[in-house]
Amino acid sequence: MSTFYFIAFLSIFFSILVITAKNPVHSILYLILTFFTFTIHYVLLNAQFLAIVNFIVYMGAILVLFLYTLMLINLNKESEPRKSNVVKIAGFVGGGCFLLTIIAAVKAFNISQPVVLNDPNLGLVKNLGKILFNEYLLPFEVSSVLLLSAMVGAVLLATKDPKTT
Amino acid sequence: METLTHNIQAIPLNHYILLSSIIFSIGVIGVLIRRNAIVIFMSVELMLNSVNLLLAAFSVYRGDATGQVFVFFIMALAAAEVAVGLAIIVMIYRNTNSIDINVLNRLKW
Numbered sequence: 001m002s003t004f005y006f007i008a009f010l011s012i013f014f015s016i017l018v019i020t021a022k023n024p025v026h027s028i029l030y031l032i033l034t035f036f037t038f039t040i041h042y043v044l045l046n047a048q049f050l051a052i053v054n055f056i057v058y059m060g061a062i063l064v065l066f067l068y069t070l071m072l073i074n075l076n077k078e079s080e081p082r083k084s085n086v087v088k089i090a091g092f093v094g095g096g097c098f099l100l101t102i103i104a105a106v107k108a109f110n111i112s113q114p115v116v117l118n119d120p121n122l123g124l125v126k127n128l129g130k131i132l133f134n135e136y137l138l139p140f141e142v143s144s145v146l147l148l149s150a151m152v153g154a155v156l157l158a159t160k161d162p163k164t165t
Numbered sequence: 166m167e168t169l170t171h172n173i174q175a176i177p178l179n180h181y182i183l184l185s186s187i188i189f190s191i192g193v194i195g196v197l198i199r200r201n202a203i204v205i206f207m208s209v210e211l212m213l214n215s216v217n218l219l220l221a222a223f224s225v226y227r228g229d230a231t232g233q234v235f236v237f238f239i240m241a242l243a244a245a246e247v248a249v250g251l252a253i254i255v256m257i258y259r260n261t262n263s264i265d266i267n268v269l270n271r272l273k274w
Contacts, residue, residue, distance in 0.1 A: 004176050008184045015188050015211055019195030024203055031207050038214055045225045050236055054217075057240050062210065062247050069251045070203060073258050091197030099190040103183065112177035115226045122230055123221075131230050132237070143241045150245030157252035160259075 004044060011037035028066050035059050045115075047123030181222035188215035202254050202264040206247070213243050 014034040021027040035058045042051035121127050132140060188211060195208030217236045224232025254264055261268050 004180070008180070012184070012187055012191070015191045018211065019191060019199065019204070019208060024201055027204055027207060031210070034211065035214065038218060041218055042221060045221055047221050047225065047233055050217075050221055050233055053237065053240060057244060058210075058214070062244060065247055065251060066203065066207065069255060072255060073203075073264060088198045091194050094197055095190040095194035098193055099186060102186040102190075106179055106182050106186075112179045113226075114175045115178050115181065115222060116175070117225055118228045122225065122228065123233055127230055128233055128237070132234050135231075136234055136238075139238060143238055146245050147241060150248050154248040154252040157249070158255050 004041075007037050007040050007044070011041070024070055025067070028063060028070065031066075032059055032063050035063070042123075045123065046117050046120065049123055049125045049128050178222065178226055181219060185215040185219040185222075188212075188218075200265050200267060202257070202266050203251075205266065206250055206254070210243065210247070213239060 011034055014030050014037065017030040018027050018034060021030060035054065039051050039054045039059070042048075042054055192208045192212035192215065195211065196205050199205055199208070217239055220232045220236050220239075224230060224236075257269070258264050
């Protein structure tokens with residue numbers, strides 16, 4: 001039980017470090033740690049398929065893509081101009097108001113039943129695959145079209161136009 | 166393994182909601198206070214992940230695997246979004262030699 005609170009503290013701590021780190025590379029490394037704590041959360045929820053997919057897709061693919069783009073852009077000269085303090089305070093107030101609203105709403109509902117896993121093979125690959133390929137077959141195929149169009153779009157955007165250069 | 170998960174999971178649902186909303190608002194604050202376009206993108210990823218965690222927690226709470234299928238779709242969408250977004254950022258950097266989002270204020274009018 002205390003494992004959850006320790007991991008939750010770690011994920012909040014690392015996500016605060018993500019948005020406060022000055023160097024973008026450090027920011028990405030803290031984001032990797034944050035996603036690792038999310039993987040541990042999925043393991044604690046016994047969602048093993050999601051834990052593996054989170055590990056492979058987020059930590060393996062997306063963050064490597066971020067790091068690679070950062071290297072391509074070559075931002076090693078600490079060139080980020082700081083925002084003015086007024087904007088920062090306004091950002092904190094806005095986010096804080098949002099958080100306060102949600103906390104007040106949760107308190108007002110006053111539901112706190114424990115999350116208990118009734119079906120131990122709920123998040124396993126076998127169970128999820130049956131649901132995915134029976135009820136959600138059409139969204140699955142549509143998401144493959146989405147990935148194809150994203151790939152074509154990314155290649156089209158990132159290549160240099162030969163006529164203009 | 167089963168006894169392990171049974172021991173761990175007596176956590177109230179409220180605490181999952183609070184954790185996810187705290188991380189979501191950290192992501193919102195990150196979008197508002199940073200000017201580096203890549204860090205803003207990472208804050209968006211943070212928000213997507215907090216929603217994923219909340220969906221998984223509700224899925225376990227209700228004993229319904231549909232929530233985890235939706236998390237899978239959100240992950241596919243996030244991968245597509247990151248690929249296109251980073252391509253746009255690279256293109257912006259090639260045109261303006263900067264990834265400061267305030268350079269892009271010519272889109273305002």
